[in-house]
Amino acid sequence: MEYSNLRRQIICMKKSLFDQGYLDEQFNQLEELQDESSPNFVEEVVVLFFNDSSRLLTNIEQTLEKYPQDFYQLDSLVHQLKGSGTSIGAIRMKNECSVFKAHCNDKSLEGSLQKMKREHATLKKKLETYFQLMRQAGPRERAVNSRK
Amino acid sequence: MASCKGLGGEGSAPAPHVLAVDDSSVDRAVLASILRSSQFRVTAVDSGKRALELLGSEPNVSMIITDYWMPEMTGYELLKKVKESSRLKEIPVVIMSSENVPTRINRCLEEGAEDFLLKPVRPSDVSRLCSRVLR
Numbered sequence: 001m002e003y004s005n006l007r008r009q010i011i012c013m014k015k016s017l018f019d020q021g022y023l024d025e026q027f028n029q030l031e032e033l034q035d036e037s038s039p040n041f042v043e044e045v046v047v048l049f050f051n052d053s054s055r056l057l058t059n060i061e062q063t064l065e066k067y068p069q070d071f072y073q074l075d076s077l078v079h080q081l082k083g084s085g086t087s088i089g090a091i092r093m094k095n096e097c098s099v100f101k102a103h104c105n106d107k108s109l110e111g112s113l114q115k116m117k118r119e120h121a122t123l124k125k126k127l128e129t130y131f132q133l134m135r136q137a138g139p140r141e142r143a144v145n146s147r148k
Numbered sequence: 149m150a151s152c153k154g155l156g157g158e159g160s161a162p163a164p165h166v167l168a169v170d171d172s173s174v175d176r177a178v179l180a181s182i183l184r185s186s187q188f189r190v191t192a193v194d195s196g197k198r199a200l201e202l203l204g205s206e207p208n209v210s211m212i213i214t215d216y217w218m219p220e221m222t223g224y225e226l227l228k229k230v231k232e233s234s235r236l237k238e239i240p241v242v243i244m245s246s247e248n249v250p251t252r253i254n255r256c257l258e259e260g261a262e263d264f265l266l267k268p269v270r271p272s273d274v275s276r277l278c279s280r281v282l283r
Contacts, residue, residue, distance in 0.1 A: 029268070087172070
């Protein structure tokens with residue numbers, strides 16, 4: 001009974017992540033790559049993403065504080081963030097990065113940065129909850145979600 | 149899932165060895181997983197420089213798949229170095245990029261790239277490559 005409750009929560013949570021636009025089809029592609037030889041693949045990749053992205057956001061913030069602004073460096077950092085976000089299906093992060101890039105020549109960069117940071121923090125919390133549920137459900141749930 | 153087993157022999161042939169080059173740890177992990185699920189043997193490195201070091205010591209690389217935008221050495225520069233080397237030039241090189249820039253794509257193809265993939269790379273892209281590039 002406990003398991004089916006967890007399953008329901010997981011399905012609901014995943015649906016909501018997709019419906020609210022946090023994740024897209026690419027996340028499904030990652031889940032399909034998960035199998036017995038790499039049962040925690042998706043969580044591992046997501047952890048890699050948050051390690052990378054936290055570092056990139058810090059670098060972006062530091063670069064913004066420099067004067068004169070190094071737009072080339074900023075563009076490169078945001079490009080990297082956008083790229084790895086896309087690779088895990090984090091579509092809202094990807095869109096925030098595009099907005100940031102578009103504003104690179106405006107004065108409104110600080111606002112864009114704060115939006116990007118908020119988006120990042122929200123996604124992190126939601127995915128941490130999702131993977132916590134997955135871990136509670138155990139290997140059975142991972143098998144259900146992976147490649148048949 | 150499509151696989152590349154059985155190339156050149158009946159099960160005793162070793163899996164083709166693919167060298168994956170990408171400075172993003174996320175993209176390296178995803179790409180390696182896609183390649184392994186298509187039965188390739190994969191070595192993933194984070195720069196063109198490391199790729200060339202590996203190519204210097206490892207004789208049996210069947211294909212190189214590299215990101216375009218990397219610091220220090222771009223995928224295009226790596227492609228050029230491979231094609232300029234008498235020892236390495238026969239190795240098929242595939243370039244990946246998150247940006248669809250026709251001039252960039254043409255430049256890479258003219259320089260001898262086998263294919264140009266848009267990121268995020270899908271398993272279907274890889275199985276398509278497999279049948280075309282590693283005959």
